[in-house]
Amino acid sequence: MATKEKEQELIKRLQDAIINYKVAEAKKTAEEAVAAGADAYTVTMEGLAGGMEEVSRRFDCHEYFVPETLLCAKALYAALDVLKPHIKVSEHGVKGQVVLGVMQGDVHDLGKNLIKAIFEASGWTVHDLGRDVPLKSFVEEQLKTDSDIVMLSAMMTTSMVGIKKLIPMIKEKNPKVKIMIGGAPITEKTVEEYGADTTADNAPNALREAMKMLETLKRGKAA
Numbered sequence: 001m002a003t004k005e006k007e008q009e010l011i012k013r014l015q016d017a018i019i020n021y022k023v024a025e026a027k028k029t030a031e032e033a034v035a036a037g038a039d040a041y042t043v044t045m046e047g048l049a050g051g052m053e054e055v056s057r058r059f060d061c062h063e064y065f066v067p068e069t070l071l072c073a074k075a076l077y078a079a080l081d082v083l084k085p086h087i088k089v090s091e092h093g094v095k096g097q098v099v100l101g102v103m104q105g106d107v108h109d110l111g112k113n114l115i116k117a118i119f120e121a122s123g124w125t126v127h128d129l130g131r132d133v134p135l136k137s138f139v140e141e142q143l144k145t146d147s148d149i150v151m152l153s154a155m156m157t158t159s160m161v162g163i164k165k166l167i168p169m170i171k172e173k174n175p176k177v178k179i180m181i182g183g184a185p186i187t188e189k190t191v192e193e194y195g196a197d198t199t200a201d202n203a204p205n206a207l208r209e210a211m212k213m214l215e216t217l218k219r220g221k222a223a
């Protein structure tokens with residue numbers, strides 16, 4: 001097992017590799033983290049998501065544009081591919097099935113893919129529809145898989161509005177299904193306004209929320 005100091009050093013190097021879009025360096029550092037026995041969950045959340053936070057800041061203040069940001073995403077994915085099979089989440093709660101996807105018109109899938117990695121690592125079945133997903137595909141996939149929760153990701157104000165239209169379409173077919181929404185523009189107010197069940201600001205909190213919702217669903221079935 002890696003010492004805390006070693007883990008922190010690897011996290012910092014991963015952040016730097018992502019921020020400076022060094023794809024090969026990101027992959028190599030992730031491999032080193034695995035070989036050193038660092039905790040893949042911590043390294044993913046702090047190293048990868050942490051690195052993207054700085055990329056977001058640079059994009060938001062026009063220091064980075066689409067080409068650089070795309071390369072940062074490539075570096076993140078190169079590291080995530082290595083770390084994903086080693087992520088262990090010690091949540092001993094319930095496990096269920098979710099349909100997950102990014103709203104129509106939106107290609108931002110880094111957050112969605114981090115959520116997928118964490119949910120799968122903790123034993124959930126994730127039906128991943130990908131990005132830029134037509135509204136009806138969410139409805140169809142929920143019915144086909146009888147999933148407990150539908151998780152909708154939107155990173156743009158323009159794609160977020162599709163959620164308002166989609167929630168009644170899902171609930172009409174299956175009123176019991178729970179809807180969790182998330183992404184940069186989503187707030188508690190959006191949840192209320194769109195009739196969703198909940199939101200979360202990052203992957204670990206999304207997992208906690210999902211476990212709470214599943215407990216509620218199970219209690220409902222038992223009653």
Ligand code: B12
Pocket residue numbers: 049052053055056057059060065066067069070073105106107108109110111112114115151152153154155156157158180181182183184185199200201202203204206
């Ligand atoms: C990376 C990025 C890109 C990459 C995407 C690469 C990829 N494969 O995802 C590229 C370069 C392709 C891109 C393109 C564009 N982008 Co962009 N992009 C970003 C950026 C910098 C970071 C987003 C990100 O990946 N963050 C890191 C991840 C880990 O965090 P996250 O996505 O927030 O996810 C976490 C949480 O939000 C949450 N979460 C996410 N989804 C869900 C779902 C559920 C159910 C739950 C519970 C939680 C949850 O958990 C996640 C993990 O912890 C943001 C800036 C920002 N401030 O967010 C702009 C941003 C989202 N982009 C923006 C824009 C405008 C664009 C473009 C239109 C730019 C252009 N001129 O072409 C295009 C749009 C293309 C399209 N049609 O979708 C705007 C949107 C503004 C708005 N109001 O709508 C932003 C906010 C930048 C800005 N300030 O202007 N972008």
